[in-house]
Amino acid sequence: MKPSIITNNVTPKHSNGKRFIISCFFIICFLCTLASINEIRYESLLNLSKCAFSRAPSLVSNSSSLDSFPPSLRTIKSSPSSDDEIRVLVGILTLPDQYHKRHFLRMIYGTQSPEGARVDLKFVFCNLTKEDQKVLVALEIMRYNDIIILNCSENMNKGKTYTYFSSLPSIFNNNEGPYPPYHYVLKADDDTYFRLDNLVKSLRPLPREDLYYGYVIPCPSMDPFVNYMSGMGYLVSWDIAEWIKESDIPKAHLKGPEDKIFGNWMRNGHRGKNRFNAKWSMYNYPEPHTGCTHELWPDTIAVHLLKTQEKWIKTLEYFNVTKNLQPSKMYHIP
Numbered sequence: 001m002k003p004s005i006i007t008n009n010v011t012p013k014h015s016n017g018k019r020f021i022i023s024c025f026f027i028i029c030f031l032c033t034l035a036s037i038n039e040i041r042y043e044s045l046l047n048l049s050k051c052a053f054s055r056a057p058s059l060v061s062n063s064s065s066l067d068s069f070p071p072s073l074r075t076i077k078s079s080p081s082s083d084d085e086i087r088v089l090v091g092i093l094t095l096p097d098q099y100h101k102r103h104f105l106r107m108i109y110g111t112q113s114p115e116g117a118r119v120d121l122k123f124v125f126c127n128l129t130k131e132d133q134k135v136l137v138a139l140e141i142m143r144y145n146d147i148i149i150l151n152c153s154e155n156m157n158k159g160k161t162y163t164y165f166s167s168l169p170s171i172f173n174n175n176e177g178p179y180p181p182y183h184y185v186l187k188a189d190d191d192t193y194f195r196l197d198n199l200v201k202s203l204r205p206l207p208r209e210d211l212y213y214g215y216v217i218p219c220p221s222m223d224p225f226v227n228y229m230s231g232m233g234y235l236v237s238w239d240i241a242e243w244i245k246e247s248d249i250p251k252a253h254l255k256g257p258e259d260k261i262f263g264n265w266m267r268n269g270h271r272g273k274n275r276f277n278a279k280w281s282m283y284n285y286p287e288p289h290t291g292c293t294h295e296l297w298p299d300t301i302a303v304h305l306l307k308t309q310e311k312w313i314k315t316l317e318y319f320n321v322t323k324n325l326q327p328s329k330m331y332h333i334p
């Protein structure tokens with residue numbers, strides 16, 4: 001029995017092997033032809049793999065999970081078509097009546113288009129309280145669709161930040177579109193100027209999980225684990241927004257200075273194993289000078305405490321924001 005089985009098996013295997021080699025030969029020929037015809041695609045494939053290996057994460061982290069999760073590789077695997085696109089939600093916490101501020105910030109962010117990223121700007125506030133808001137805010141939504149109205153009444157230090165983060169999964173998680181809907185969500189003050197290009201560049205090498213990113217407080221501290229990220233603007237990965245929604249830890253501590261409390265949630269919940277301190281690319285406006293300020297300088301991600309028009313103008317001038325205005329017969333700006 002046994003020998004006959006062996007013989008029976010060997011013969012077909014042998015001829016299969018020949019066929020296999022011949023097929024391989026043709027497939028290789030075919031691939032070579034494809035490659036030479038389609039050099040551009042080949043080149044971009046090369047570029048893709050180059051990108052994947054050149055982006056080593058470099059941040060302060062307590063976890064070894066960093067090494068096992070090169071973020072760029074993981075993304076290429078899961079969605080080859082949009083491997084490079086970073087999706088960021090910028091939520092600016094403001095009040096319903098701040099129409100002019102929103103108009104201004106729409107210009108500030110609408111004139112920036114960071115490469116390889118989708119950055120969505122949303123203004124975030126609680127329930128409307130006045131009749132005129134129902135018309136004016138509805139009009140804004142019809143025109144710009146960039147407003148999130150949370151189920152809360154306006155408050156300071158009573159959980160608006162919690163409501164913001166914990167509402168995001170219900171608002172944006174759905175079966176259509178990519179998951180996560182945003183890799184990162186940012187909470188920003190309306191007196192902070194973010195330079196989106198530099199923000200995106202700083203995010204590119206970072207993990208897309210369990211990340212807590214910002215300007216660490218106290219001001220002299222350079223250790224992102226001591227203590228928490230300033231309310232000027234901090235960013236977390238999507239999984240942390242989901243954790244805030246699910247966990248009992250934030251729910252139990254809602255009252256108090258919101259950004260400090262956020263840091264407590266991270267510590268008590270052992271979240272934010274990956275942290276990135278963006279100091280001194282993020283800083284307070286140079287004047288009045290304190291331990292938290294820095295001169296305006298090119299390597300800037302965010303400037304905070306732009307409390308007056310004058311400070312905004314000086315900042316925008318410094319960063320040459322209007323330099324690329326195209327000449328036209330319609331206007332003349334000296």
Ligand SMILES: *[C@@H]1O[C@H](CO)[C@@H](O)[C@H](O)[C@H]1NC(C)=O
Nearest residue numbers: 040041042043044045046047
């Ligand atoms: C590949 O990258 C090089 C620079 O690294 C660039 O010059 C070239 O245009 C890229 N090719 C494609 C197809 O993207």
Ligand SMILES: *[C@@H]1O[C@H](CO)[C@@H](O)[C@H](O)[C@H]1NC(C)=O
Nearest residue numbers: 127150151152153163167170
């Ligand atoms: C909104 O909040 C109120 C009070 O906190 C709660 O009673 C209500 O169920 C919430 N509504 C929705 C749609 O979540």
Ligand SMILES: *[C@@H]1O[C@H](CO)[C@@H](O)[C@H](O)[C@H]1NC(C)=O
Nearest residue numbers: 126127128150151152153154
């Ligand atoms: C906010 O408004 C909705 C209806 O528009 C209401 O159901 C909800 O109770 C309000 N929430 C709070 C906290 O007032």
Ligand SMILES: *[C@@H]1O[C@H](CO)[C@@H](O)[C@H](O)[C@H]1NC(C)=O
Nearest residue numbers: 061062225267270271272273
């Ligand atoms: C990270 O490590 C530092 C000491 O190196 C420690 O004090 C801190 O509690 C750690 N944080 C987390 C989230 O594990």
Ligand SMILES: *[C@@H]1O[C@H](CO)[C@@H](O)[C@H](O)[C@H]1NC(C)=O
Nearest residue numbers: 297298299317318319320323
């Ligand atoms: C703004 O433009 C000036 C003049 O071209 C240049 O010297 C300066 O470096 C630019 N500033 C920044 C922040 O790019």
